[in-house]
Amino acid sequence: MFDFPVAASSARAAYVAGTFDTKARELFYLRQCLDKLGLRVVTVDLATSGKPSPASVHPREVARHHPEGEAAVFSSDRGSAVTAMALAFERFIATRRDLGGLISAGGSGGTTLATQGMRALPVGIPKVMVSTMASGDTRPYVGPSDICMMYSVTDVQGINRISEKVLANAAHALAGMIAHPPPQSQATKPAIGLTMFGVTTPCVQAVTKALGDEVDALVFHATGVGGQSMEKLADSGLLAGVIDVSTTEIADQIVGGVLSAGPGRLDVFARHALPYVGSCGALDMVNFGGWDTVPERFRGRRLVRHNPNVTLMRTTPDECRRIGDFLAAKLNAMRGPVRFLIPEGGVSAIDAPGQPFHDPEADRALFTAIEQQFRGGSDRQLLKLPHHINDEAFALALVAAWREVAPHTVRPLERPHATHR
Incomplete structure (x- = not known):
């Protein structure tokens, strides 16, 4: 295991976001990898099912950031619920003052949810998305942002000999970016x-x-x-x-x-x-x-x-x-x-x-x-x-x-x- 200098981890946390009702095992594996590297981790649940949540941040806390409140997120129509939660997450993540980096894993729905929040973050804040959609047209997810997209190879469904390698690499990549931020530019020209x-x-x-x-x-x-x-x-x-x-x-x-x-x-x-x-x-x-x-x-x-x-x-x-x-x-x-x-x-x-x-x-x-x-x-x-x-x-x-x-x-x-x- 790499020895990351994470003395500042108490100030900056690694955020793990995703749908914990369907991807809890994979998302908690990401948290485990980050924990082992000494990073403080915050888990954020973006599920719209209304099921009990094991994450640090409950979906309803995220949903409250929607302009129309959480009622706009938890609707009977899955498509509109995902769209509304993505907007709520975009607003939520912009309020987090301890954010050191953001990582997620998922399929098309989870990728849509997580990357909308990632795109709202300034360039330079580490962002990693492990996705089944990463081998193809990623423009709808990445847009003008510096999101790192990593193809999951197997579906994001359980931990196996392939997924644990891919997810661990993604977690270690995020940890490296958080622990080793680029030096402040010395450029003085506008x-x-x-x-x-x-x-x-x-x-x-x-x-x-x-x-x-x-x-x-x-x-x-x-x-x-x-x-x-x-x-x-x-x-x-x-x-x-x-x-x-x-x-x-x-x-x-x-x-x-x-x-x-x-x-x-x-x-x-x-x-x-x-x-x-x-x-x-x-x-x-x-x-x-x-x-x-x-x-x-x-x-x-x-x-x-x-x-x-x-x-x-x-x-x-x-x-x-x-x-x-x-x-x-x-x-x-x-x-x-x-x-x-x-x-x-x-x-x-x-x-x-x-x-x-x-x-x-x-x-x-x-x-x-x-x-x-x-x-x-x-x-x-x-x-x-x-x-x-x-x-x-x-x-x-x-x-x-x-x-x-x-x-x-x-x-x-x-x-x-x-x-x-």
């Missing part, structure tokens, strides 16, 4: 989020190079969960602002692609007055999987095989107007300083003369919709630039815009020619 897509890479690389001495640049791949991850960090107070070059996830949300970040994209900036610099990166495209996955209604559209697993579809003028409407409404709701830059020369590497998605009419529809609805102000500006998004001059304009709104004083950079609104 952290900012940037969104990048393959077709906007030159722009983002130029921006990060220009700001290298001023910021800690955190780049997020705008694949839906990438935008969600960036905004989760912003919501957690871990970003000083963003340079949102690649708002492409909005196109997938509006048109029906597979890389949407959901209808809540950009809402974090209405909750927090963070500096926001944005652009139209890759709003010329909607994403699907392989060629055969493109929905029948889109088969006659302008399509590009990006690679064997990704097919791109050009947005139409009508879709671009709708995307522009969505963007303008979100920009108008932002509480902090705003700079939104429009690259009139094209919004992606394949939206340029001679490239397959070059469509000036569609781009104009996008730009006009944003311009007509954007509400400007002393610290809210819309800038139209005669550059392609991957031109160096456009990247430098983004840098200049960031320096204007950044929460610290730096030497201003001369702005390339632009029209303001």
